[in-house]
Amino acid sequence: MNIKMYVNNEKIIAGMTMKDREELEQGNMALHVCLNTDHVIENRKKLATSLACEIDNFVCTNQTHSAHFHRVTLADKGHGAMSKNTAIADTDALYTFEPNIVLSSFTADCVPVIFYNTVNGLIGVIHSGWQGTIKEVAPKLFKHLIEVENCNPSDLHVQIGAAISQEKFEVDADVYGKFHDLGYANDFMYYKESTNKYHIDNQLTVKKQCELAGIPLDQISIDPTCTFMSPDGFSYREDKQAGRHLSFIMRKE
Template identity: 75%
Template sequence: MKINMYVNNEKFIAGMTMKDQAELENNNMALHACESTDHVLENRKNLATELHCELDDFVCANQTHSSNFHRVMLDDKGRGANQLNNAIADTDALYTFEPNVLLCSFTADCVPVIFYNEVNGLIGVIHSGWQGTVKEITLKLIEHLKLVEHCDANDLHVQIGAALSQRKFEVDEEVYLRFKALGYADDFMFYKEETHKYHIDNQLIVKRQCELAGIPAGQITIDQTCTYVNPDGFSYRQDKQSGRHLSFIMKKGE
């Protein structure tokens, strides 16, 4: 199974599953976008084996391109793991302090954000498509963690996963103006005269949101894999029937 492994140390394991022709449905991990739920569940079970955990340790949300987030508790374990109808509703970011819980986020061009706090053991995942980015889901969640969970942004480490590259992320003026209204995205957008399209670097705008929330730039890493260009990528823009990557993080138990 192809996995871009981002962190694997004594405390945390985090990564992103990639498209893999050797697996069922090319290693699709999404129950909401699949040919067969059995195939996806088989892929998820294989991932659990790779990560030395159980499928019932997974926690998944019903992602809606919102700016909503949810603190995962131990009784949330298994939600969305085997079926869609018990996934955490209308939520695009999950975080927890609990060990042995695999937080999951699904993407196919959108920006996955994985984060952890070395000091207090907090972990989280964020699904930030262009709508989530203009709604500032990452910035809002980090501000919430600082205010409500008493996290120091200086202790947070962020991994931005594989996503649609700026070269392939073309938008019309309507979407461009929503990014421009953020007030800090101009450096990450350009206009192409030949196509009359704007090109946006969603990964770098999410990185800027992390920095605005106080996370040191040196603690933010970006996976440069373009999900459209790279054969290991699922791209909704390229293929509306595409599967989904699963970005994950788990705090290892004592």
């Protein structure tokens, strides 16, 4: 199985599954876009084995490009792991203080954000497509963690996973306007006269959101892999029938 491992130490394991032509449905991890649900479950079980846990340790959501987040408890274990009907509804970000739970986020061009707190054991994932970015799903979650969960942003480490590149993410003026209205994304956009399109770097916009939340820059990493151009990437822009990557994090105990 093609897994890009971002963190793997005695406390945290985090990464992102990539397209793999040797696997069922090329390693697709999403039940909402698949040819056969059994194939996806088999792929997830393989991932669970590689993480030395069971598929019942996974927690998955029904992502809706919202700014909604959910604190995962032990009662949520297994939600969405085997069936999309049990996934946590209308949610695009998860966090937990519980060990041995695999928080999951699904993307095919959107920006996956994986984060952890080295002091209090908090872990989390965020699905930030362009709609989530302009709704500020990441800043809203970090604000909640700081104000409600008493997290110090300087203790947070962030990994921004593989996503569509600025070169391949072209949009019309309406989407450009929404990013412009954020007030901090102008450095991450350019206009291409030949196509009358704007190009936006969603990864760098999300990185800026993390920075504005108070997370130290040297604790924010970006995977430069473009999901559109890389043979290891699932891209919705390239293929509407594309599978999905699964970005994951688990705190070991």
